[in-house]
Amino acid sequence: MAKHLGAKPRIGLLGTGPWAGRTHAPALAGHPGVELSGVWGRRPEAAAELAAASGTRAYDDVDALFAASDAVALALPPDVQAPLAVRAAEAGCHVLLDKPVATTVAGAREVAGAVEAAGVASVVFCTLRFAEPTARWIEEQTATGGWFLGEAHWLGSLYGAGSSSEYAASPWRREKGGLWDVGPHVLSVFLPVLGDVTAITAVPGPGDTHHLVLRHTSGASSTATLTLGAPAAAAEAALTLYGTGGRAELPRWDGAVGAFGAAVDALVTAARTGEPDACDARFGLRLTEILTTAEAAAQEGRAVSAG
Known part of the structure; x- marks a missing residue:
C-alpha cells in the first residue's frame, strides 16, 4: 500500500555517484518542501560521506531506508535501479527514477508493474521535461501542433x-x-x-x-x-x-538541480492527487x-x- 505523504514528505536517496552528489543530494537537501531522510549506496563509505555533506544519515540496510521514507529517489545504473525500484514500490514508497528505467524491456516492465500494483506514484527524471525553459517550450509546441x-x-x-x-x-x-x-x-x-x-x-x-x-x-x-x-x-x-x-x-537550459527539484514537486503532486505524471514509470517503460x-x-x- 502506498504511503501517505505528510506536510513534509521524507525522501530517501539511493546512489552515491557523481550524478547523485551533484544533482540529487543538493536538490533534495535544499528543497524546502521535503526532508532528505537518508542515503544508501553500494559503497557504505561513500554513503556516509554524501549523507554527512547533505545533513542527513547513511543507511547500510536499504530496507531500513525504505521504512524511514515516504518516497525514494534513485541515482543508480539502470539495471541496478530497476530491482531496487521494485522493492521500494513493494514497501509502499513512491519512486523518483532516473532514465533509462532499465536497459531491458523485462526490467522496465517489472518496475511499471510494481508501481501499479502498489498504487505508488512514479516520475522518471527526464531533464528536459522538468527544466523550466524546456518544459514550457515542450508544452507550447505540443499545443501549437x-x-x-x-x-x-x-x-x-x-x-x-x-x-x-x-x-x-x-x-x-x-x-x-x-x-x-x-x-x-x-x-x-x-x-x-x-x-x-x-x-x-x-x-x-x-x-x-x-x-x-x-x-x-x-x-x-x-x-x-x-x-x-x-x-x-x-x-x-x-x-x-x-x-x-x-x-x-x-531553448537552452541551465543545470539539473532546479529541474530535479521540479521533478520532486511532480512526484509529490502525483502522490497526493493520485493523478499519474506524464513522465511516470509507464513512460519510462515505453522509452526502454x-x-x-x-x-x-x-x-x-x-x-x-x-x-
Whole structure:
C-alpha cells in the first residue's frame, strides 16, 4: 500500500555517484518542501560521506531506508535501479527514477508493474521535461501542433579525446553509449510533441554513434543522431521542429538541480492527487521499448516496427 505523504514528505536517496552528489543530494537537501531522510549506496563509505555533506544519515540496510521514507529517489545504473525500484514500490514508497528505467524491456516492465500494483506514484527524471525553459517550450509546441518533422543531434564528448569527465568511469554508459544515455532526452521531447513512435530505422556510426529515423503517430517523422564520443569541439545538444507555423528550436537550459527539484514537486503532486505524471514509470517503460527496438534495428540494418 502506498504511503501517505505528510506536510513534509521524507525522501530517501539511493546512489552515491557523481550524478547523485551533484544533482540529487543538493536538490533534495535544499528543497524546502521535503526532508532528505537518508542515503544508501553500494559503497557504505561513500554513503556516509554524501549523507554527512547533505545533513542527513547513511543507511547500510536499504530496507531500513525504505521504512524511514515516504518516497525514494534513485541515482543508480539502470539495471541496478530497476530491482531496487521494485522493492521500494513493494514497501509502499513512491519512486523518483532516473532514465533509462532499465536497459531491458523485462526490467522496465517489472518496475511499471510494481508501481501499479502498489498504487505508488512514479516520475522518471527526464531533464528536459522538468527544466523550466524546456518544459514550457515542450508544452507550447505540443499545443501549437502542425509539426511534420523533428531533427535532433545530441553530441556528447564524454568519451571524446581529452575528456576528463568523471561520468566517463560509468560502466553502463561505456557499454550502452549515447543511444541509451542521451536518447531518452530526445525521445522525451519528440513523444509528447509528435506522438508515439510507430517505426524505426537505425544505423550505427563512428564509435557509439547511432543515427535514427522515427515515424510518429501524428504522421510526422523525426531524426536523431546520438553519441557520447564526439570531439569536444563538436559537442552540442540541439533539437528543431518544422511545421505549418515555421520552425522552433529547443531553448537552452541551465543545470539539473532546479529541474530535479521540479521533478520532486511532480512526484509529490502525483502522490497526493493520485493523478499519474506524464513522465511516470509507464513512460519510462515505453522509452526502454523504443530504445531496445532502435538498438536491434541498428544491429540488423533495417527498419523495424516499434508498435
